[in-house]
Structures are given as structure tokens and as C-alpha cells.
Amino acid sequence: MEDYKFLFKVVLVGNAGVGKTCLVRRFTQGLFPPGQGATIGVDFMIKTVEVDGEKVKLQIWDTAGQERFRSITQSYYRSAHALILVYDISCQPTFDCLPDWLREIEEYANNKVLRILVGNKTDREDREIPRHIGEDFAQRHGMYFLETSAKEAENVERLFMEIAVELMEQAKCKELPKYDGSLGPINGKTSSVGDGSCCLR
Amino acid sequence: MDDDLPTDFQVIVVGTGLVESIVAAACSRIRKNVLHLDSRDHYGGLWASHNFEGLQKFIKEITTDPSRQLQVYNLIEKWYIPKESQEVKQEGEDGKTEDGKEAKKVWSQADFASEYRKFNIDMTPKLLFARGPLVELLISSNIARYAEFRCVTRVLTWMSDKLMPVPCSRADVFATEAVSIVEKRMLMKMLTSIVGYNEEEMDNEFKDWTDKTFQEYLTHKGLTPNLIHYVLYAIAGGTNAMPCLEGVRECKKFLMSLGRYGNTPFLWPMYGSGELPQCFCRLCAVFGGVYCLNRPIDTVENKTVDDKKVVVIESKSKTLTCDHLVLGINEGPKDLLSQEHSDSSDISRAVFITNGTIMSSEKEPLTLLRFPPLNEDNNATTVLEVGPATGSCPKGLFVVYFITNKVVDAETDLMPYAQKIFDMSGGEQTEASDKPKCLWSLFYNVKDTSATVRDGVEGVHVCAGPDAGLDFDRAVHQAEEIFKKICPGEEFLPRAPDPEEIVFEDDVTHGPEFQGEQEDADGDKE
Structure with missing residues (x-):
């Protein structure tokens, strides 16, 4: 089972109700959970994908509902390789909060983390944020941009695959340490492999 | 946004210190409905790790708000470097000095400010014994997946007016040149016998030693003064007055934790000890716990609702009710708690930021240094030195923590120790010296208190603040006790499933x- 070459930690942030959990479950399980409230019981989910014939394991972390009152633990951001910031294209306040989220990301995440802005719920007919507004924002803040619909499975696969490809690329040219099973589940680039670094298992 | 806050819970936890966070996780894990609040905008309370900006905010709060000096007092911050960078001299020499070594960076206060994010400075630095209760709990509950650790690479002591490595493992003992072969045999024999004793054998072996000191025992066993120093001060972390049985137990704890993860018995959490409460909070949230920082509470009282006694809390003009309130000692309304001093004294702490390690080594070291008391009135002093690889500071710097039980005040208690291992002169940073230069220092005392709840208020459980101990034993133990009172007969943090x-x-x-x-x-x- 453990025959993958790379393991990457991907974390999702954004306001409550923008569809973070739905994106994760659409991608990892191919389903859209209807009418779910806040996220309960989901810690992180795992999916192994193939890039250029190599197995890449994506560990996708959800906020566990701590975003509801803006109380995400800093440790959530530690050792993340990619960070997906999600808003709801049919809900202006979720877009207006993006600068607050960016500030939090700047503060706690590694500054080399791959950042992706996602406008979710393109299936909705009551769009409030035009596509180009989202695109502009992403460009200004050095982020990738994609619009998705977890409900219609639109661009969800693409979102995570592009992350996997990009991280692979980065890992290869920066010669990031390969994931070594003995180190336990979290093996971020900020902690070097080997000498003295360890995880409890 | 806070107005959406639900109001009825089985358990409300106020304060995100380690004890409170463990209790919150344990209750949520067995599906109690938990609300977890903190009056501040960050997790951890006095258990937190701060970046340099957060630390400055903390210092300012303490020095300007007298009510906060009930917990933290005698705080003194000092700089030993200029405010702004000086003009760069000798440009174009490839940054090398004459002997070919890389030139040391010259730090200014402005550099600290611009690199503030790279600092994670612990308010309560502690180590984990590799087989101590917190490590076992992290593994058995599966919370270990939220944290990363580094092994402490060496244990040092202060002997004959200099730093000396302490041989910890069998291999170390045989490799060291500081002790003779005869001494090595003696030491190994004694250590092996201590590890071998079970409780009963221990009671038996030491029945005549109950009112004697560990030092007397070691002398009786024929150990030389060198070996007594290693065992008493460095391994047991004791003083001349340490009772024999306590010394034996401390030694056993040290030895039992050897060989699990690295060359020493200790682990250090990446990014500081402040990560640990957050790991428990994450688990609590994963199982449905609701989190809200920046939410102080104003009053606490009991009421009877539908023939059931509940705890009613007023917070920002909102009424919250619960069956059990778990309260961090520094979070409660003043009239609710009557503070009482615990058995142990207050804590003297110091933090230093230096431009090099106290003893050079091939790879970046992570050091526990145990100082014997420098004079008779003092207590033993624990020193922890952590570097950039732990996520504690930018490259080129080290963060060094000093901890002891308070005698006079933090600065008086700890400065003599600091002067032994640092250059505190504030002189040129590039100038060659055998000691690292101190660039910044902070001294403060922390109250170690427990408290009881005002008579007539039920269902409130108070959590003590941080203690001076090296490991987290007291916090884990206290959290389990509180959990058992709230959820009698329930399992304490059973293993959480993997994804x-x-x-x-x-x-x-x-x-x-x-x-x-x-x-x-x-x-x-x-």
C-alpha cells in the first residue's frame, strides 16, 4: 500500500460554508455530500494520484470547523506544501474576507507554500463575484486561480492534479527530501529528513 | 460573527493552556458536546510560543497591565545590539574572515523585527521524556500525527568551571575519556541496577535510605566525585539535598527513556511547546468541539434548569450554559477563585537569544544543560538551547531558556548562570570569543499557584498553570484527573482513527x- 514516491500536505482555508469539505470529498471519494452542516469527524483525507508514472500521495487537511469563529490553530498551517484558499462565487462576504485569510497565511504558513485561490460553486446561478475579479485578486497576490463546482465535479480533479504536478516539479528541482515512511505522517519541507528529526508512531 | 455562538453545551472549557486543551480533547473524543474559549487571540495562554512580534505584545501587556502581573512579574527585557544595522564594512571579501570561516552576521534590533516570523519563543519551554506520560498519550490517542519532534542531541553539565558532555548511553559511557575504566564499570553497574529495580525491590533496597540524600547514597556506593556529579546533577537533575528515593526515581526515568528515539532520553516539539495544546485542540475540533478565541467570560454561577443544576456563564452579554466548566486558572472571573500557593515555589525564567551555540558541534545541536547550584542558596538550574532546525529562530541564532525555582527574582537567580556561558558585554558581534554573544535577554517570574472555587459553586474544575518541571507530567496527570471527574468510567483519549x-x-x-x-x-x- 505504501508504494508512493512523494507525500504532500495540502490544507484548505476559507470561510465556513464555502464548500471546502465538499471539494475534498468530491476529489477523494467522487461524491457530493448533500446538505451537510459544519465538518465533523473529518481530519484529513488521502488520495494517491499518478504524475508522470510516479505515485504521489496527497494528504488533504480540512479546518475541522475552527474557521467558524476565526480560531484556526497555527499548527494547522505548519509543514503545508500547498494551501487552497476557497471562497463562494455566490457570496460576496466570503470574498471580502480573503485579505484576512491572506494575513493569517502570511503569518503562519511557510512563505514558499504553493497558494491557490479557488472560487467554488460555479453551479450556482446567483453569482456575485465575476470570474475576472477573482482572477485579478489571485494575480495581485501571486496565487494560482481556478473556479470549481464540487457539486458538478467541475475542475475539482484538475485543481488537485495541478497541485500534484506543480509540487512534483518543485520537489524535483529543489531536491526536496523524499517521503520516508519511517518518519511518520507529516514530513514537511521545513524539517529535514534524518538527523534528529522524528515523529512518534 | 460571535453572535452565532451556540449556547448550550455539556462541557465548556475556558483557556487553551495544555491542561485545559487535553481535557477538551478527551471530552470531545467521547462525544461530549464541547465549547472551547480563550480570552486572548492566540492559543496556549502561558503555554504559548510567540513569534518576535507576539512576544513584544506579550511583554507590553505584562508591563502595562497590573492585573496580568498576578501571573507574570519582575519582567525585564534587554537588548545588547544596536537599533539599526551599522554600515556594512569590508564588503567584497567574500564574507570570509582571515581564518577562512564564514563571517558572523551582525544583527540589529531591526533585523529581529523584520525576521519576526522566524522566531517561535516558548513561554513554557519543556522537554518530553521519550517514555514519559505525554509521549505515551500522544501515541495512544493518535494525536502525535499533528506534531513533529526533534531529538535532544546532548546533555551537558557544568563541572570544574566548564561545560562537560554527560555520557548518557552505554556507548557514551564507554566512549568518554573523562572517566577512567574502573569508574566506567562502577557507573554502569549502578545504573544497570537502578533500571532493574521494580517498585518492590526499590522499596526494599532503599529502606534504610528514606531520610538520607541521594548524594549520601552515591558516596556510599563508592562513586568518585566526577561520577557523583554526572549522576546527581545531570542525570537526576538534583541538588545536594535531593532525597535518595527521589534521586533513584529520577535516574530510572532518565534511563528508561534512553534508546527510544535518539542519543538522549528527550524530545523537543518542532516550533516550540506552544504547538502541543493546539494538537489537542485540533482533535477536539475534529470530533465536533466548537472553538472561539478572543472570548473572555465575565461571570459564572449555578442555576437550576428543569430540575438540573447547570453552570451559567455570561460572556460578552451572551448567556452560555453547561454541565461542567473547565477553567484555566488565569481565565476565571476574580471573585470566583481563591488562589492558594501550591507546594512548589514560583518559577524564575530567562530567555536569551545568542549568535552561536554554547559548545560547538558538527551538526546543529539541541542541548539540555543542567547546572548544579552555583551557591548554597540556589536551586539547580535547567538550560535548554535550541537552534534554527527546531523552527525557533532564524539561521545564525540560538534561543536559550533558563528555568529554576525562584529564590530572589528571575534576574538575580539566573544572571550568574548566564554569565558563565554567554558573553553579556554587548561588544562587537564579529569579535572572536570562546562564548556566544548574548544579543537579547528577557527575565521574568511566573506564579505557580492552584486555586479553589468559591464556596457554593459546583461543576467548575480549575486547571493550574505551567509548572517548573522539565517534562509535562503534572499537566497530563491533572488533565486526566479532571476528565475522570467529568466523565467517570469513560476511557481517557482512546485512539482516534486514521483517515x-x-x-x-x-x-x-x-x-x-x-x-x-x-x-x-x-x-x-x-
Whole structure:
């Protein structure tokens, strides 16, 4: 089972109700959970994908509902390789909060983390944020941009695959340490492999 | 946004210190409905790690708000470097000095400010014994997956007016040149026998030693002064007055934790000890705990609702009710708690930022240094030195923590020790010296108190603040005690399932089932 070459930690942030959990479950399980409230019981989910014939394991972390009152633990951001910031294209306040989220990301995440802005719920007919507004924002803040619909499975696969490809690329040219099973589940680039670094298992 | 806050809970926890956070996680894990609040905008309270900006904010709060000096007092911050960078001299010499070594960076206060994010400075630095209660709890509960650790690479002591490495393992003992072969045999024999004793044998072996000191025992065993120093001060972390049995138990604890993860018995949490409460908070949230920082509470009282006694809390003009309130000692309304000093004294702490390690080594070291008391009135002093690899500071710097039981005040208690290992002159940073230069220092005392709840208020459980001990034993123990009172007969933090074990059913509104045997649930099979 453990025959993958790379393991990457991907974390999702954004306001409550923008569809973070739905994106994760659409991608990892191919389903859209209807009418779910806040996220309960989901810690992180795992999916192994193939890039250029190599197995890449994506560990996708959800906020566990701590975003509801803006109380995400800093440790959530530690050792993340990619960070997906999600808003709801049919809900202006979720877009207006993006600068607050960016500030939090700047503060706690590694500054080399791959950042992706996602406008979710393109299936909705009551769009409030035009596509180009989202695109502009992403460009200004050095982020990738994609619009998705977890409900219609639109661009969800693409979102995570592009992350996997990009991280692979980065890992290869920066010669990031390969994931070594003995180190336990979290093996971020900020902690070097080997000498003295360890995880409890 | 806070107005959406639900109001009825089984358990409300106020304060995100380690004890409170463990209790919150344990209650949520067995599906109690938990609300977890903190009056501040960050997790951890006095258990937190701060970046340099956060630390400045903390210092300012303490020095300007007298009510906060009930917990932290005698705080003194000092700089030993200029405010702004000086003009760069000798440009174009490849940054090398004459002897070919890389030139040391010259730090200014402005550099600290611009690199503030790279600092994670602990308010309560502690180590984990590799087989101590916190490590065992992190593993058995599966919370270890939220944290990363580094092994302490060496244990040092102060002997004959200089730093000396302490041989910890069998290999170390045989490799060291500081002790003779005869001494090595003696030491190994004694250490092996201590590890071998079970409780009964220990009671038996030491029945005549109950009112004697560990030092007397070691002398009786024929150990030379060198060996007594290693065992008493460095391994047992004691003083001349340490009772024999306590010394034996401390030694045993040290030795039992050897060989699990590295060359020493200790682990250090990446990014500082402040990560640990957050790991427990994350688990609590994963199982449905509701989190809200920046939410102080104003009053606490009991009421009877539908023939049931509940705790009623007023917070920002909102009324919250619960069966049990778990309260961090520094979070409670003043009239609710009557503070009483615990048996141990207050804590003297110091933090130093230096431009090099106290003893050079091939790879970046992570050091525990145990100082014997420098004079008779003092207590033993614990020193922890951590570097950039732990996520504590930018490259080129080290963060060094000093901890002891208070005698006079933090600066008076700890400055003599600091002067032994640092250059505190504030002179040129590039100038060669055998000691690292101190660039910044902070001294403060912390109250070690416990408290009881005002008579007539029920269902409130108070958590003590941080203690001076090296490990987290007291916090874990206290959290388990509180949990047992709230949830008698329930398991304390049973293992949380791995993501691979979680099986979703469609249309479920409750949390996922734990199905340990099921595999392939992670959807990665095509």
C-alpha cells in the first residue's frame, strides 16, 4: 500500500460554508455530500494520484470547523506544501474576507507554500463575484486561480492534479527530501529528513 | 460573527493552556458536546510560543497591565545590539574572515523585527521524556500525527568551571575519556541496577535510605566525585539535598527513556511547546468541539434548569450554559477563585537569544544543560538551547531558556548562570570569543499557584498553570484527573482513527464511524 514516491500536505482555508469539505470529498471519494452542516469527524483525507508514472500521495487537511469563529490553530498551517484558499462565487462576504485569510497565511504558513485561490460553486446561478475579479485578486497576490463546482465535479480533479504536478516539479528541482515512511505522517519541507528529526508512531 | 455562538453545551472549557486543551480533547473524543474559549487571540495562554512580534505584545501587556502581573512579574527585557544595522564594512571579501570561516552576521534590533516570523519563543519551554506520560498519550490517542519532534542531541553539565558532555548511553559511557575504566564499570553497574529495580525491590533496597540524600547514597556506593556529579546533577537533575528515593526515581526515568528515539532520553516539539495544546485542540475540533478565541467570560454561577443544576456563564452579554466548566486558572472571573500557593515555589525564567551555540558541534545541536547550584542558596538550574532546525529562530541564532525555582527574582537567580556561558558585554558581534554573544535577554517570574472555587459553586474544575518541571507530567496527570471527574468510567483519549479507517455513509449527519478493520476506504483505488 505504501508504494508512493512523494507525500504532500495540502490544507484548505476559507470561510465556513464555502464548500471546502465538499471539494475534498468530491476529489477523494467522487461524491457530493448533500446538505451537510459544519465538518465533523473529518481530519484529513488521502488520495494517491499518478504524475508522470510516479505515485504521489496527497494528504488533504480540512479546518475541522475552527474557521467558524476565526480560531484556526497555527499548527494547522505548519509543514503545508500547498494551501487552497476557497471562497463562494455566490457570496460576496466570503470574498471580502480573503485579505484576512491572506494575513493569517502570511503569518503562519511557510512563505514558499504553493497558494491557490479557488472560487467554488460555479453551479450556482446567483453569482456575485465575476470570474475576472477573482482572477485579478489571485494575480495581485501571486496565487494560482481556478473556479470549481464540487457539486458538478467541475475542475475539482484538475485543481488537485495541478497541485500534484506543480509540487512534483518543485520537489524535483529543489531536491526536496523524499517521503520516508519511517518518519511518520507529516514530513514537511521545513524539517529535514534524518538527523534528529522524528515523529512518534 | 460571535453572535452565532451556540449556547448550550455539556462541557465548556475556558483557556487553551495544555491542561485545559487535553481535557477538551478527551471530552470531545467521547462525544461530549464541547465549547472551547480563550480570552486572548492566540492559543496556549502561558503555554504559548510567540513569534518576535507576539512576544513584544506579550511583554507590553505584562508591563502595562497590573492585573496580568498576578501571573507574570519582575519582567525585564534587554537588548545588547544596536537599533539599526551599522554600515556594512569590508564588503567584497567574500564574507570570509582571515581564518577562512564564514563571517558572523551582525544583527540589529531591526533585523529581529523584520525576521519576526522566524522566531517561535516558548513561554513554557519543556522537554518530553521519550517514555514519559505525554509521549505515551500522544501515541495512544493518535494525536502525535499533528506534531513533529526533534531529538535532544546532548546533555551537558557544568563541572570544574566548564561545560562537560554527560555520557548518557552505554556507548557514551564507554566512549568518554573523562572517566577512567574502573569508574566506567562502577557507573554502569549502578545504573544497570537502578533500571532493574521494580517498585518492590526499590522499596526494599532503599529502606534504610528514606531520610538520607541521594548524594549520601552515591558516596556510599563508592562513586568518585566526577561520577557523583554526572549522576546527581545531570542525570537526576538534583541538588545536594535531593532525597535518595527521589534521586533513584529520577535516574530510572532518565534511563528508561534512553534508546527510544535518539542519543538522549528527550524530545523537543518542532516550533516550540506552544504547538502541543493546539494538537489537542485540533482533535477536539475534529470530533465536533466548537472553538472561539478572543472570548473572555465575565461571570459564572449555578442555576437550576428543569430540575438540573447547570453552570451559567455570561460572556460578552451572551448567556452560555453547561454541565461542567473547565477553567484555566488565569481565565476565571476574580471573585470566583481563591488562589492558594501550591507546594512548589514560583518559577524564575530567562530567555536569551545568542549568535552561536554554547559548545560547538558538527551538526546543529539541541542541548539540555543542567547546572548544579552555583551557591548554597540556589536551586539547580535547567538550560535548554535550541537552534534554527527546531523552527525557533532564524539561521545564525540560538534561543536559550533558563528555568529554576525562584529564590530572589528571575534576574538575580539566573544572571550568574548566564554569565558563565554567554558573553553579556554587548561588544562587537564579529569579535572572536570562546562564548556566544548574548544579543537579547528577557527575565521574568511566573506564579505557580492552584486555586479553589468559591464556596457554593459546583461543576467548575480549575486547571493550574505551567509548572517548573522539565517534562509535562503534572499537566497530563491533572488533565486526566479532571476528565475522570467529568466523565467517570469513560476511557481517557482512546485512539482516534486514521483517515484510512474512516468510512462514510451517505446521508449521515452524525460523525463517521470508527471501523478499524475496514481498508481501502480512502478512495484511492480506481
